[in-house]
Amino acid sequence: MKKTNLTFETIEVDVEFMNALQAPVFIKNRDGIYTYCNEAFLQFLDLPENRVLGHTAYDIAPVALAKSYTAADKALFDSCENQTYQSVVQQTSGLSKVVFTKAILKDPSNKTSGFIGTVRPVVLSTDITASTKNNLTQREAEVLNLLMTGESIKRIAVALVLSRYTVSDHLKSIYRKLDVHSKNEAMYKALGNNHLSFEDNRKWA
Template sequence: MSKDAEPNDTTRYTAEIQEKYLLQAVINAVPAPIFFKDTEGRYLGCNRAFEQYTGKTRGELIGKGVHELFDQELAQVYFEADRALFESREHQVYEAQVEYADGSVRDVMFHKAVFQASHENIEGIVGAILDITDRKKAEKMYQEMALTDALTGLNNRLSMMNHLEHAFDRTLRSKNGLALLMLDLDNFKYINDNYGHPAGDLFLRTVADRLKHVVRKADVVSRLGGDEFAIILEDITDITQVTHVAEKVLSQFAQPVEIDGHILSMGSSIGIAMIPTHANSVESLMKHSDIALYQAKAKGKGTYCVYLP
């Protein structure tokens, strides 16, 4: 056959078969699950990674729709996402948490787009699923680090402010009270100056442990910096609930702590303010609890004061 001759049907068919197998081999080599469907949502093909994700072979998938392959709740999510994509005709990217056939639950990102194969007169959706589990874990870890006091493991000042803002909003809806206890250690500077910063760090960690011991699970304990701590109490109906917590803290702190063979006292002063009794905003709650703290110190330390205007 001359170089100008047209390829015959057999040659063309052979080339198409080779191209088909080449394409399948290429997408099988991609570690991310890849799939493609027609306009009715029936699977036209996929790669091996998608088979592993679903636990089904290509033969079991091809020609089937999501409602035939997945539980109805998940199938409806896929169906709605596909319909939205066809309507928008734009690239679709969204995150989801999915369960693989092996039972593992992973965070993934779907990348989907509409395709058109004009020669075959086929239109549909092609998608890839990227595993972002490690990225989400790292994001969560960094977020927790940003909101956690590195020394004690308590919430830090930023985290405390976030909790306080949300607690204030919940309090407005529930009509119950919200209390803030501001704590300051009475003799921490003496410990740092006389026994060194390692002893001071261990002392602060002991303080944190004792504070966590006296509050409810839902209460928020924070280290604001240095020797300053705070406790947020929600769903308070009476100030005596708050003073009871303050008394428990002082009782815990009345017990000395042994560090590096030294018996050290653990005194504290506590200032208390409550919404709506003493404040009507987060700012005024913090301000008035801080004033109450100075009032407690003025009384001789080792005690608590409820805000007095």
């Protein structure tokens, strides 16, 4: 993909323009801190500006999602190329599938200083394949919810008063029913089929 030659000076000139955009736009520095976002981004997350600017993904998203965002940011900085990928965001109404698009920003000395990104929702398909029609049991749904919030198998076992072996068996059953092979795949598939019911655990204090 083509490299982008944007600078913070260029972005500053266009801040008023970006505030007028309907598309959510945000800027992060090398430390993963949000240094700018437009009104559309705040509305998309349903968060006030002071809960976003100066904070990282770990302050506004569930741990599991924040980890995936941080990993994607690192890959962007390592490659210095435009990045587009599907992910999930936590909104007050629940989890939503989205597409992130990001481009590197350069400082006056041409060193990477951060990136600018946009996010747009993905329209979920209403088609469900035969392999995913089986519903999860209540216990499996509880295990999946805890797993997606970043809990380890050990902590899930403690929370649900189960053995780690039982939790592992539930995970195998979840993967089999959803026809997936990883935690992220399970999250996407479960979201599309309404198996997940995340609590909004963003930090408000």
